[in-house]
Amino acid sequence: MHRNAAIGLAALASLSLIDAAHANETSYPLSIDNCGQTITFEAAPERDVSVGQSATEILYSLGLGDKVVGTSVWFSDVLPEFAELNSGIDRLADNDPSFESVVAKKPDLVAVSYEWHIGPQGIVGTREQFHDVGIPTYILPTDCVKDNSAGVDGTRLEMYSTDALYRAIRELAEIHDVTAEGEALISDLAEREAVAVEKAKEAKADDVSAVFWFSSAEMDVDPYVAGRKGVPGWMMEKLGVRNVVQSDEEWPTVGWETIAKANPDIIVVAEMTRRRFPADDVEKKLEFLKTDPVAKEMDAVKAGRILVMDAHSMDPSIRNISALEMLADELPKLK
């Protein structure tokens, strides 16, 4: 009953989105304002290079896999539905590609997840460097709504929201002249988002709090946890869950003493394939929580309310929705 109502609401919401675009063909030349710069396309790009996994997966989701000639910056395995597609595509680097390796692919578009790769101080290159050789760069709007010069992973100026993600999908679809696919993807994601929110409302779990543990430089030291305004902060706000961390930094370092005293109801631990820090391993995180003399006393640990979540879904990406669903599913258990 409630579920149907939610779907109805979501359908209404997505109707207006479809209406807005009404799947017209893109007319070129197309100019788009992207992160403070205007980029122009004379025709739909035929050769894409992605710098960032979330940009890669958006292109795949739009059915543009055959246009992608190079990928880079991988945090975890590609979404299972794209495994076969992805295996046939050149991976320029697991992490940061060099400027020349990107340019050598002669791309018509470089799609970028993070400004710190390509941006004002990009370590791959600045946007001007690419534009000088005639290659347009598109930075996902999810990253340019924050101040990337402050804090280590940047500081969000406002709460993350899927609006920026949907804008990224819509604009990439428009650039490639696949507007209909873009709107279909957005309405699917928006509907699932609305259903998850409705589910959380039905759960009526009072004053539930959570902490999202990404990793730690060493096993016992202060962990990197989710700040107030990033993707996990957005998930918590959407579902009425209180973040015990009150920093605006994307991933601040917060002491276990502070976390333990806040005693969150749910602990979300990130799962990733990367193994640079010992705490990248989810098993090590769980072992710490169960054996550390203070951490093991937290209610969430005692009651086993530890949620293992894909790390990449805690960063702006289409995976945000499945992560939101996962957290929403946990709330009815807290009543």
Add this chain to the structure above:
Amino acid sequence: MAIQRPGRWPGFLTSLSSKLAILGAALILGAAIGETRIPLETVGQVLAMKVFGGSYPVDPIDQGIVWNYRFSRAIVAACCGAGLAVSGLVLQTLLRNVLADPYILGISAGASTGAVAVTIAGIGGGLVSLSAGAFVGALVAFALVIALARAAGGFAGTSTGQVILAGVAGAQLFNALTSLIIAHSANAEQARGIIFWLLGNLSGVRWPDVWLAAPVAILVLVIITAHARALDAFAFGSDAAASLGINVLKTQAILIGAAALVTAVMVSIVGAIGFVGLVVPHAARLLVGPRHGRLIPMTAITGAVFLIFADIVSRIIIPGQVLPIGVVTALVGAPAFALILVRGRGGAR
């Protein structure tokens, strides 16, 4: 010349016991002050329970924070402060150079390189911890610097300028290697982990670290204290020491080995904390004079108390955020040193 006058001993003992009382108070403060507020009564109950037995209705999280996080951390800070300060003192005396310090001699630069290599370059494939990397790096750096100094004749004669120069060269080399590795492959998140660690961080300290830090600190303090008279002699140069019948090479090897050991162990546990080894011995010298019989315990206790307080400040100065302790030791240490310098001008013996 290097003999303590017997008449000094009772006063010295009184002074030592008062210093130990200050150390005890500092440890208790370390357990009482932290990122979150825990009532003093609770802190007292936890310490009483753990030390004298008995039981109070204390929240297990509060109890864990006070005993497992804060108290162990304060003890390690004390060991670390004492160890680093005394090894700075030994190096200053042996090398007859006021700038001698584990950091000047490249030990911490080597430790940093080791830690960075493990984390960023992935040496050891995740099996080797940051601490182990730091330990190996510290020892390699120190061995290289000593070998270079020996090749330059730094330990053979009275001139010890070569040792300092060798240390500067070693520190530069390892700093360059560290920068190379960071520039080559670190992303923002890793750079943060590394920088935080390079400036020292006690947040990961637990009781197992105490069982490493305390025995090493005590062992090294005993070895160095046993050589107090030899150190007095070395203050006048190794020729003077040799003329007093001291086996110069053997004694130098033991003392430098002890200083390297304590520095490498402490750096591997808490990261590279600067300033302690350089400044604390000078402050202690201004307070009790140059004789090592009094100077060694004074240096150890001053170093211990200083680092406990530096750690407390690092935890509370910015609410909800922990500052690297190396920043605090520099910010607090420099003015404190200046004050002691000015005050001690007339009173130094």
